[in-house]
Amino acid sequence: VVSGSAPAETAPELPGWIHVNSGKVRELYRPAPDSPWADQSVLLMVATDRISAYDHVLEPGIPDKGIILNQLSLWWFNKLAEAGIPNHVVSTEVPEQVAGRAIIVQELDMVPAEAIVRGYLTGSGLAEYRETGTVTGIELPAGLTDGSRLPSPIFTPSTKAEQGDHDENISFAQLQERLGAACTLQASTDGADLARRVRELALNIYTLAEETAREAGVILADTKFEFGLDADGILVLADEVLTPDSSRFWPAEEWERHVAQGKPQPSFDKQYVRNWLTSEASGWDRASGQVPPALPSEVVAATRERYLDAYRRLTGSDLQL
Numbered sequence: 569v570v571s572g573s574a575p576a577e578t579a580p581e582l583p584g585w586i587h588v589n590s591g592k593v594r595e596l597y598r599p600a601p602d603s604p605w606a607d608q609s610v611l612l613m614v615a616t617d618r619i620s621a622y623d624h625v626l627e628p629g630i631p632d633k634g635i636i637l638n639q640l641s642l643w644w645f646n647k648l649a650e651a652g653i654p655n656h657v658v659s660t661e662v663p664e665q666v667a668g669r670a671i672i673v674q675e676l677d678m679v680p681a682e683a684i685v686r687g688y689l690t691g692s693g694l695a696e697y698r699e700t701g702t703v704t705g706i707e708l709p710a711g712l713t714d715g716s717r718l719p720s721p722i723f724t725p726s727t728k729a730e731q732g733d734h735d736e737n738i739s740f741a742q743l744q745e746r747l748g749a750a751c752t753l754q755a756s757t758d759g760a761d762l763a764r765r766v767r768e769l770a771l772n773i774y775t776l777a778e779e780t781a782r783e784a785g786v787i788l789a790d791t792k793f794e795f796g797l798d799a800d801g802i803l804v805l806a807d808e809v810l811t812p813d814s815s816r817f818w819p820a821e822e823w824e825r826h827v828a829q830g831k832p833q834p835s836f837d838k839q840y841v842r843n844w845l846t847s848e849a850s851g852w853d854r855a856s857g858q859v860p861p862a863l864p865s866e867v868v869a870a871t872r873e874r875y876l877d878a879y880r881r882l883t884g885s886d887l888q889l
């Protein structure tokens with residue numbers, strides 16, 4: 569079983585699949601030569617139960633986190649497909665060791681950048697705004713604070729940093745240059761035009777998702793998309809979408825009060841973890857660079873419940889786990 573505590577270097581062996589890459593909380597595989605998928609351009613993406621906070625992968629994992637987030641991502645892929653947004657999902661018929669937490673996806677020519685859309689100001693966007701009054705070169709009105717809703721959503725791309733490094737926010741012009749120079753993308757693709765297509769698609773998807781979330785009483789503050797080009801040069805939505813790992817979700821009912829009080833917004837899913845890690849009880853000194861202590865079972869249980877709660881509120885349905 570894919571547990572949360574399996575360190576990345578011991579990704580589970582899966583019959584018919586060969587491990588190719590470990591992310592903080594996900595694993596990627598390609599088909600084995602003897603697999604029925606061998607002659608197809610597909611990959612298997614697995615969502616583990618690992619949880620990351622303050623740039624550390626924490627122990628233990630959160631039971632079923634990977635299943636809940638994978639099912640939420642699939643729900644969004646289907647909803648967006650109904651709105652005409654193509655995605656990379658090929659099949660959910662995956663090895664039983666990763667049932668519910670993995671998808672088989674079409675192998676794409678990945679756009680080498682994170683397509684980030686922000687409807688609210690916080691995190692690295694707020695830090696940049698406080699320095700320069702802009703975010704990735706986009707002018708914003710004066711007087712905004714942590715959690716402020718932006719006049720309209722903004723596209724603020726970043727680089728895809730190597731393991732352990734931080735993604736770096738880049739301007740739209742820099743993105744156009746990077747995509748123009750990206751040798752991995754199809755020669756026929758004009759980088760400046762591709763950047764415009766990525767921005768338009770990312771903003772459209774965010775707007776759809778933000779409205780859906782808000783109807784469920786959840787604020788989608790910002791989110792990170794990844795896109796790839798298929799063999800016909802179509803821009804396809806890839807990676808995971810609109811999960812608490814790729815997005816900031818806030819409970820709508822508390823947002824106004826926290827902004828008014830100048831308080832940071834509570835994370836829908838990681839607030840219990842953050843509160844405990846930064847409390848005396850954990851004995852952890854974040855500034856020390858030490859590895860954080862293991863989470864107590866009640867924090868693990870409460871966090872699992874928050875993931876289930878997010879799934880129920882956003883999709884309006886329950887998950888049978």
Ligand SMILES: CCOC(=O)Cn1cc(-c2ncnc(N)c2C#N)cn1
Pocket residue numbers: 589590591592594595596611613656673674675676677678796806807808
């Ligand atoms: C181990 C965790 O890292 C990743 O999964 C990121 N990643 C995605 C790809 C990818 N590559 C080709 N086609 C795709 N459809 C995808 C997707 N999604 C590669 N790395």
